[in-house]
Amino acid sequence: MPDISTSPAIASLADIAAEARHWLLNVAAPLWSGTGRLEKGLFVERLTLDGRSDDAPRRLFVQARDVYSFGEIGRLGWQGPWRALCNSTVDYLLAHGKRADGLFIHSFTTDGTAHDTEADLYDQAFMLFCLAHASRALGRPELLDEADALMAALDKGWRHPAGGFAEKEKPRSTRHQNPHMHFFEAFSALYAISGKAAWKARAEEMAQLCRDRFIDSTTGALREYFTEDLAPAPGLEGQIIEPGHCFEWAWLFEGLARWGWADATAISDRLTAFGRTHGISATHDVAINEVTLDGTIHKPTARLWPQTERMKVALARLRRLNTMAEAEEARRAFRGLQLYFDMPVPGTWQDVLNPDGSFVSMPAPGSSLYHITCAMAELLDTVDGSKS
Structure with a gap:
């Protein structure tokens, strides 16, 4: 190097x-x-060309991505309230986005209530990614326990016998590589942050799936x-x-x-x-x-x-x-x-x-x-x- x-x-x-x-x-x-952020803790979904929020539902994976983004922006030197932003969003997702089976819903309405309660594979990957980075950025090790619990729910019902994970509640006509790429990203982050060998093994599993099948x-x-x-x-x-x-x-x-x-x-x-x-x-x-x-x-x-x-x-x-x-x-x-x-x-x-x-x-x-x-x-x- x-x-x-x-x-x-x-x-x-x-x-x-x-x-x-x-x-x-x-x-x-x-x-x-x-702009467009709700007091209860959700970021805006999108901004119009004149810089206003619109009425698009707020997808969970966008919220998870924004927690990562503002954690990084804070690390890079932004003096704004990034810790408060990230903490409130993570807490809201855990309190209002987590289902009884341990998986997370797809989206919220513009006022923050549940909108689409089906579980999308892509969203679960980004929630793992969010929990990893938020744990490190915010000094909250308990978020790694939340990642373990989400992974247990995925292992229980969403593994596919041909490899990878099934897109169960939002089925498509074909299987996609894209969610697996983001599982690779999330697993890599979880290993880097937690040091747990199980996350390293999962990341390497996704790498092998890509090499051999994608x-x-x-x-x-x-x-x-x-x-x-x-x-x-x-x-x-x-x-x-x-x-x-x-x-x-x-x-x-x-x-x-x-x-x-x-x-x-x-x-x-x-x-x-x-x-x-x-x-x-x-x-x-x-x-x-x-x-x-x-x-x-x-x-x-x-x-x-x-x-x-x-x-x-x-x-x-x-x-x-x-x-x-x-x-x-x-x-x-x-x-x-x-x-x-x-x-x-x-x-x-x-x-x-x-x-x-x-x-x-x-x-x-x-x-x-x-x-x-x-x-x-x-x-x-x-x-x-x-x-x-």
């Missing part, structure tokens, strides 16, 4: 790190911590959709690749490599290579939404979140490889992300870039704050030398 405190490649990113810190701490955090052995690309037995879904659906998810899994495998997992860097390299080769718009230098397994563009629009994943994996690879090429890739990804921040209300963002350079007119989704915060924290920690 290079000495990141003296690396010229990493030092070259100091200017964009300063921009990122200012925007996140001084522009975005004050807006999203206040990644195409020929191209190294990550498929999205599968049959019940985790064969690729039939027809075009089984050929769809999201470059952003290739980058996101690659970043997670970079973390696994630091544990000494033998295949991690090779898998990360292949996922990254496919995403960069086939998933970057030559016109706007942004990561697009979907291609097919042979690299053909399937959905040329570009959401905000793939730009953050492109940036994260470049930074992780920079720390491993210490090359100017990876530093330049991180810079390009950051500049691509900044396109989405050119807004009449600073601190909000666009979400979908069209191929002609225009944006789809829509509210700014609060779910994106997690992606943005994670990428900017990765950048700041890398440049500051606190992440090796």
Whole structure:
């Protein structure tokens, strides 16, 4: 591992790190911590183009993501009331979002009452992620006990015999890799924070599932959709690749490599290579939404979140490889992300870039704050030398 405190490649990113810190701490955090937040402890779901909250139900996974985001924003130096925000949201989710069976509901109304009480697999992954990070940020070890209890409920009824977890109460026509990616992320965080070997084993289980079932052995690309037995879904659906998810899994495998997992860097390299080769718009230098397994563009629009994943994996690879090429890739990804921040209300963002350079007119989704915060924290920690 290079000495990141003296690396010229990493030092070259100091200017964009300063921009990122200012925007996140001084522009975005004050807006999203206040506008539309309920006194009882729920963050806004989304903000309109003129910076107002609307009446969209408040999904549990967005609340869980925001707890993570404001914990990180506090760690990075924001002087706002991040501890109070995170504590009240976690407490509200535990008191009003947890069902009798130990799983969590999907969403709340705009006044904070239960809206959709079905359990979605994606939400459970993010609740685990939230509990892990909140435990560390807030100094609340009892939240790790809550994570153990949620995991016991999942193990009891949601394991799938073909591997991974079932999407039981919100069934879909195919199985998805995406919830399993976020279980990998949550399990990795829980191991890093608790030190418990069981969480490490669960993270490695998700990594193995990805390696053996989700990644195409020929191209190294990550498929999205599968049959019940985790064969690729039939027809075009089984050929769809999201470059952003290739980058996101690659970043997670970079973390696994630091544990000494033998295949991690090779898998990360292949996922990254496919995403960069086939998933970057030559016109706007942004990561697009979907291609097919042979690299053909399937959905040329570009959401905000793939730009953050492109940036994260470049930074992780920079720390491993210490090359100017990876530093330049991180810079390009950051500049691509900044396109989405050119807004009449600073601190909000666009979400979908069209191929002609225009944006789809829509509210700014609060779910994106997690992606943005994670990428900017990765950048700041890398440049500051606190992440090796």
